[in-house]
Amino acid sequence: MYPTDTIVAPATPAGQGAVAIIRLSGPRAFEIARTLWHPIRQGYSEGADRAVQRWRLRLGEIRDPQTGVTLDRALCVLMPGPDSLTGEDVAELHCHGGVYLVRRIIALATAGGARIAEPGEFSRRAFLNGRIGLTEAEAVADLVSARSENALKQAIAQLDGALARRVEGLRGQIIAIRSHLEAEIDFGDEDIRLPSRKEIACDLTRLLGDVTLLHDSFARGRIAREGARATIVGKPNAGKSSVLNLLLGSDRAIVTPIAGTTRDVIEDSIQLGPWPLVIQDTAGIRDGGDEVERIGIERTRRHVATADLVIAVFDSSRPFEPEDASVIELCAGRPSVALLNKRDLSQRLDAAELLERCLSRDVLDFSALTAAGLPELRELLERKVEAIAGPGQGDTITISRERHRAALASARDAIEAARRNVAAMPPEIVALDVGLAAEALGAITGEVSNEDVLDAIFREFCIGK
Template identity: 40%
Template structure:
């Protein structure tokens, strides 16, 4: 971990979302934060910011030093180092939340010696100053972008250090293996290298089980973080747009009895029992001479290849048609649920015939207009995401692709070390593989990560965080 910053700049940025609001916040961090605030703030009680103890609030007005003009009423919150988010002196200026007062106050702080913060620079300073490790810092942006309670819980869990603790535990275990082997190398007269290698082989197997357990949560974690990419497909007029509206619980898509109403792609997020679904309604898949509709059909087929889950709709009131069979062929190699819609109408579709084309996939009877089967559909989606095994309220998830890749690479390095042991190769070769695994695990917490990766991670943050 790199401790300390390479410069002593004081940074300033608007920390609240753009737009109108009751309160807006300008945040400063750095050695000059308190002195800058002292120059531009007049307390109604005559108190000075520079003399204010940490974690105290003052009420007064922001004054433009150039013309002594009152800009806005404000509260000043002082947080002195190291008891702050960045471990530096921080001042937050709480004023009215309109764009004009916020920009005006920000400009005044910049005029008094602060510079505009880069995206994510406050959190980057928190990381560089040792308050957060890299996995915890990345959890901050996951919290901001959470789409459901479940995704928020997963992000908060990682911010609290659940993932970091497990990764650090694994790193310590690998480090003990390295120490055990190096001790054997240092004392060749004891003739313990073979016994040490055998002990390490067992420890590698135990570590591999822990890595496998962590990686088993990666798919679910990614879905909670990014959303389950779900595509609704079927022939025209089978009820795709009606299903989208039912899941959203609002009339988002146009629904008519005219086949081919949906020509473009409609994308929305929907919360299914805590799981964010990035759900996409597509054009009905059929042969058509209409140029616009044909483009929509081709786009629908493309999206099927990118989806995490496909919801394929069939019409219970009509026999299985050639168009239906064509759509069913798109399911090859994909996770899908087959939904027989309009099940409240007299049935003309044979379920047994449908099952010939579904390769054992779940087939559910639903009626979107009557609300029949939708609860069962939601249950099946939840079971797919959690594999019916994980208690989402208590579980820790690997929800970051970077983390998952590092874990997989660490697992591979441990496997290489085990192969090296089994091949009877020199102890030095085993140590090389173990050190590689130790370094890969360190990339998750930031202990062994390069500056370029750190910079890339924090550019994903908004300015002010």
């Protein structure tokens, strides 16, 4: 059911700033704004109502309606539905950015009958009123959280409706195939020209290629949006935390000569060319240690399991030890980079020995102390991330959300089933598979969506958006 109440929330982040924006949306938005905000004469002398012309920012004062006490000097704009952000009447108060001040004004709005908005509730209303599509709503969230040029480009393209158009195009083709099959069901006996099963099989194959291509753009899209994740592993004291600090260019992790200093996973991100890379420093791999350290090592293993990339650090000033073998095992079969750290000290371990011990990866001579090998490491990491992200397809569309990927995977599976069945099965069966594919694609743009899906999507938004 469509909500009928009026919501309020700050649209700017909590904290001190020059300006804060408080947003109201719903049937009583204008009325509540007018009880709080009063125009002050600055060059014009209209009455309260006329001074607040729609779509115009006007200067006024915010007053406590109970006491009449002035709280702030603020701008107000009224944006009537259905052409507003949410499709409802929207009022915005642009007040000074004081933490207490904003809280006080919001409290006055709720006393006046507004309800504090849930995260993403403004966007959700915009979606329900047909102001924005689901993928556009998600693009707004992506735009706000973009951390790199690639992420920004992707979000803007999606906001522009590029993804929605592509998905709608694919869905249109599926629906056309389905209508051919249904025509066959209904008029199969009559003498009208329908596409042959062979032609339909051909269409399905082409469609499968396009859906798969879009599905496979996920790796690139996700990495552009969230960054690739690299986990640093190695035995205690190999210099993992020093490598993290060097890459970040700050003393993020504590470095000491005491083995077992890092116990929890510490992470921060850097920019590698167009890609963000989230780097995680972990507890050193070894047997023994206390309870806390053992939990830390368990966490290391879990992080390695889900990382895109492993950075293995070996201490070249010490001979090969059993812990190093465990580290090599962790890297097995995964994209990884090996560093032979501490090359500034006298050498007891070299690349040849690591390779002999089954390390099958690029090994870089390195020193976290002198930063020797740092440019080579950055370059190698960028190449690896590029490889994980997969080949770019020029300016074609990428998906970046698990929700889109899962829907495309279902569509792909259903199209595959249809293609398998198209030669021999009755048209009803094939039409069923094709229908499932259309439904899966429809879920991406919000053609078919239920409350749970909407909850999951809009929960990710911040308050006031």
